[in-house]
Amino acid sequence: SRVRHYKFDVSMRKTTRLCSSKPIVLVNNRFPGPTLYAREGDTVLINVVNHVKYNVSIHWHGIRQLRTGWADGPAYITQCPIQPGQNYVYNFTITGQRGTLFWHAHILWLRATVHGAIVIHPKLGVPYPFPKPHREIVVVLGEWWKSDTENVINQALKSGLAPNVSDAHTINGLPGSSYMLRIVNAALNEELFFKIAGHKLTVVEVDATYVKPFKTDTILIAPGQTTNVIVDADQNSGKYLVAVSPFMDSPIAVDNVTATATLHYSGILANAPTTFTKPPPQNATPIAENFLQSLRSLNSKRFPAKVPLTVDHSLFFTVGLGINPCPSCRAGNGSRVVASINNVTFVMPTTALLQAHYFKTSGVFTTDFPANPPSVYNYTGTPPANLGTTTGTKVYRLPYNATVQIVLQDTSIISPENHPIHLHGFNFFVVGRGLGNYNPKKDAKNFNLVDPVERNTVGVPSGGWTAIRFRADNPGVWFMHCHLEVHTTWGLKMAFLVENGKGPNESILPPPKDLPQC
Ligand code: C2O
Numbered sequence: 001s002r003v004r005h006y007k008f009d010v011s012m013r014k015t016t017r018l019c020s021s022k023p024i025v026l027v028n029n030r031f032p033g034p035t036l037y038a039r040e041g042d043t044v045l046i047n048v049v050n051h052v053k054y055n056v057s058i059h060w061h062g063i064r065q066l067r068t069g070w071a072d073g074p075a076y077i078t079q080c081p082i083q084p085g086q087n088y089v090y091n092f093t094i095t096g097q098r099g100t101l102f103w104h105a106h107i108l109w110l111r112a113t114v115h116g117a118i119v120i121h122p123k124l125g126v127p128y129p130f131p132k133p134h135r136e137i138v139v140v141l142g143e144w145w146k147s148d149t150e151n152v153i154n155q156a157l158k159s160g161l162a163p164n165v166s167d168a169h170t171i172n173g174l175p176g177s178s179y180m181l182r183i184v185n186a187a188l189n190e191e192l193f194f195k196i197a198g199h200k201l202t203v204v205e206v207d208a209t210y211v212k213p214f215k216t217d218t219i220l221i222a223p224g225q226t227t228n229v230i231v232d233a234d235q236n237s238g239k240y241l242v243a244v245s246p247f248m249d250s251p252i253a254v255d256n257v258t259a260t261a262t263l264h265y266s267g268i269l270a271n272a273p274t275t276f277t278k279p280p281p282q283n284a285t286p287i288a289e290n291f292l293q294s295l296r297s298l299n300s301k302r303f304p305a306k307v308p309l310t311v312d313h314s315l316f317f318t319v320g321l322g323i324n325p326c327p328s329c330r331a332g333n334g335s336r337v338v339a340s341i342n343n344v345t346f347v348m349p350t351t352a353l354l355q356a357h358y359f360k361t362s363g364v365f366t367t368d369f370p371a372n373p374p375s376v377y378n379y380t381g382t383p384p385a386n387l388g389t390t391t392g393t394k395v396y397r398l399p400y401n402a403t404v405q406i407v408l409q410d411t412s413i414i415s416p417e418n419h420p421i422h423l424h425g426f427n428f429f430v431v432g433r434g435l436g437n438y439n440p441k442k443d444a445k446n447f448n449l450v451d452p453v454e455r456n457t458v459g460v461p462s463g464g465w466t467a468i469r470f471r472a473d474n475p476g477v478w479f480m481h482c483h484l485e486v487h488t489t490w491g492l493k494m495a496f497l498v499e500n501g502k503g504p505n506e507s508i509l510p511p512p513k514d515l516p517q518c
Contacts, residue, residue, distance in 0.1 A: 047088075
């Protein structure tokens with residue numbers, strides 16, 4: 001293993017897409033930003049220099065950050081933002097992970113354009129658990145917003161209405177012949193289907209964990225998720241359409257934008273025929289379910305699935321929307337849409353939670369995040385009369401190494417929606433999922449505790465639930481939130497505080513000297 005140095009210059013640049021030109025924030029003047037390459041075991045130092053007028057922070061999405069929460073990146077959770085004209089060196093070691101992840105800005109709306117892939121190769125001389133592809137290609141799925149992203153999010157906050165859907169998806173190039181695609185969904189708000197005309201995709205990895213390989217026509221990928229697929233270039237010479245289209249089974253969402261790219265076999269004639277493909281309909285729940293049911297941990301000798309078999313903390317979290325009074329809101333008749341977990345709308349602190357925890361600063365957060373919702377109701381049926389939420393900066397405290405189960409239950413308040421929930425600092429096992437209300441007696445019996453897929457972001461189905469398990473073996477403060485930016489902004493977020501253990505390597509390391517101050 002070695003030490004790798006990167007420099008990320010965050011600056012403003014005028015860019016033209018879809019016939020509209022506007023200044024956007026970029027890293028090293030690239031969109032998507034540079035791919036970060038490393039090997040398992042490497043230490044990576046990224047000097048992030050802020051040349052723009054906004055506060056900035058970068059999150060290394062899916063990197064475990066064992067004992068190095070200071071380098072995790074979410075603003076006001078693990079660090080104060082990097083202010084204009086300042087810099088911060090993110091310093092972490094990649095332990096026990098290899099595969100595709102991504103990095104993105106973790107402050108307000110900036111991640112729309114400030115994102116890029118992370119490719120972690122296995123240790124030198126260690127093969128993949130599947131035949132080596134000839135080539136590897138990074139495919140970053142993003143969004144391009146014609147209006148300014150800041151306005152889009154502000155519009156969502158002020159009006160209390162859902163924001164405009166994005167105008168198009170952008171896909172970076174797809175040349176080549178026989179390859180592994182490392183697909184990243186860096187979009188702000190859209191779960192996506194991805195398919196290639198005339199080709200089967202063999203899924204081998206999700207969220208940088210190996211899965212039992214399986215073939216499929218279509219993959220489903222939520223914001224915050226990554227998926228590696230092998231494509232065999234086994235068709236006749238020609239051009240093949242790659243289709244990326246949104247999956248939305250919420251009754252109120254509308255988005256008909258489909259992005260396309262083409263896959264060319266090298267050396268083909270310019271007039272070679274094009275094979276088209278029809279993207280799945282927007283509400284293709286059966287295709288989505290079928291794909292998700294096929295995902296299993298590889299669970300081999302070399303890569304065992306270490307599913308916690310007992311549970312110390314059993315949590316039941318409702319995830320959904322709500323409506324709170326907002327006297328200053330002009331739209332929405334003096335009320336606004338909010339989002340919550342267990343009816344708590346998270347309030348961002350003005351200093352970082354991890355700093356407050358480490359330096360024992362009181363008054364920044366409380367540790368009373370509820371293990372259960374305040375009242376029992378028919379979560380996926382008719383919503384309760386009072387749609388209001390409580391507000392606060394509440395965390396849930398966990399002793400070091402505790403085993404945790406969280407049942408994430410979608411609610412139909414305002415509308416059922418699919419929520420891709422991302423947990424920082426850990427991978428978790430997706431032990432169960434279903435539609436309707438979770439039934440502890442019935443559903444827990446069917447949990448997969450043998451080879452459930454292991455990931456860092458999971459979709460809670462629209463009008464359904466998902467159960468996850470993880471071991472709290474990483475001391476620090478770890479954000480958990482919906483990876484739909486608009487829901488995060490509305491408050492669908494909370495944090496776990498994991499205490500230090502007693503052993504020699506069970507405490508968070510001291511903060512780096514250049515840690516930004518608020
Ligand atoms: Cu990819 Cu907290 O985010």
